[in-house]
Amino acid sequence: MGPRPARTAGGRLVSPSRAALLETLQAQPEPTSLPALVAATGLHANTVREHLDGLRRSGLVARTPAPPSGRGRPGWLYAATPRSQEDPRPEYAGLAAALAAVIARTSPEPSEEARRAGADWGRRLAHDAGAAEGGDAGARRQVTGIFEDMGFAPEPDADDRELRLTRCPLLEAAHQQPDVVCAVHLGIAQGALETYGAPADGVELLPFVEPGACLLRLGTAS
Known part of the structure; x- marks a missing residue:
């Protein structure tokens, strides 16, 4: 899965x-x-x-x-x-797994701490990606693009409310510490949406819920 x-x-x-x-x-x-x-x-x-x-x-x-x-x-x-x-040699993935393990072991609220860190990261990514046009729908499209650039290979539905994340840049770490790593990815989406002025309250990430993908929901239809 x-x-x-x-x-x-x-x-x-x-x-x-x-x-x-x-x-x-x-x-x-x-x-x-x-x-x-x-x-x-x-x-x-x-x-x-x-x-x-x-x-x-x-x-x-x-x-x-x-x-x-x-x-x-x-x-x-x-x-x-x-x-x-160049040979990528992504040693940073091992470092990310080690840091996730430390957070899970030492923080009283590992998921929330990881989500806040991810939100800070998402704000920076949104700022670097540039302004979103088209209101909330444009913000969701921009967030889809951010996750595309990060290597998640998202497959969005018609209005970018639900993304199938078919690849993961930190797959092993996510398997080992899903409460931490997946919370970071959730925070990225929330922080980016907030930067674009779009609601982030309904955002949720469902890890490993189907074969070949996690689901990232960027809000429910109004």
Whole structure:
């Protein structure tokens, strides 16, 4: 039951679709245009562009202007960076498990302390991700994007109220200390929603509730 481990590239967590796009770029002998990547992956251009932006933020992809060709603004060419080829060796996952064990052993309220820490983290992530547009629905979409960038490979429903988290960047730690690790992830969602001015009271995380996923609920329908 529950999600699979998150994929990594260059020491950074990436979703399966983002990792597949990165692998496509790594196989190219020269920088590649957006239309060529759309043709190679079969994804919508907006989806490819979104993934490329996320990979650029992580330092895994670089872009350069394409040579001018006729009228109009030149496009961009994309290439995987040397960093994307690095051996990730995510030793930090062991550190996270150790810290979760310490919190569980020493704190009188381990879940609440972990949730508060996660909320602080979520506020920082929301600030870095930029403003959300479109009211509460836009805030939920932005939170979905934050969990995508973190490597959870979320599968949202139609209005981003319920996300299936199909991968976990700290799977082993979550198995060992779910009250702590999963509370941090819950806090991230709450802190991010609060930063965007959206209600966070109805947020809940249901760990390992179905084969291949945890469920993150970002509020009930009004």
